[in-house]
Amino acid sequence: MKCYNSKADPVADFLGPGKESHPVEWQTMIDDLKANGLEIKYREGNLAYSPEKGRPGQMILDPDASYSALKHEYQHYIDNMENGKLGMGDYLQDPYKRIEMETNVYNKEIELANEMGNKELANELEQLKQNEIDYIRDNYIIEE
Template structure:
């Protein structure tokens, strides 16, 4: 969605509101050209968002979705990043925000690209043997994502 322009220019009020929301929660915002990520901190630490200053509003919304999922889990730190089910469900939700947005704008071309990126990411997570199962209590992930499982066919 980068071709839609920098979010700070296309959606300046929302951009600032989202940045302020993250900062108000204690999330550190780090500007890094070419970077876009939410990194959880240690347990109880809200972590940081790494953000290309020219990222689209959709990229920021994606990372904010991860931040909110981690907040809903009680800022569990890297346990969320290494819990296969939590990480995959958070990725699916975040990508689906972008996919729905692209479709709402009539940009099925972007939506199709995002579907491929989402599915590739979910396959990576599913096949990563370094990730654990139920590092977070299943009740926590169920409360946030429902009884989530990998989509069939991945």
């Protein structure tokens, strides 16, 4: 069995590429992103959503990313649209909003892992969530 895992996408080891494990859901999200003007760039080993003020932004997506990883980045896009199409600078100025958004998207991935009955994966995703929160706190929150 091919190992798809990267630190950013541990679900890939269990589900494989999203376009294979959930082809309809994968294509629905991709089609929605493209129809709404989001630019998608495919790069092996990379996963990121970059918001752009007043625009949908850009997504960097590993072509073999898991369904869960795409849902994670897609949810960032949805959240940003609901927040009024903010740019990355807006999120850098409001680290608490970033923490809220990361918590939201990781919780959706953790929920999927729990639905699959994979507690080990849920725990790994919980740790990734905590790492992201710690990174934001350590680098962007100035204690007074």
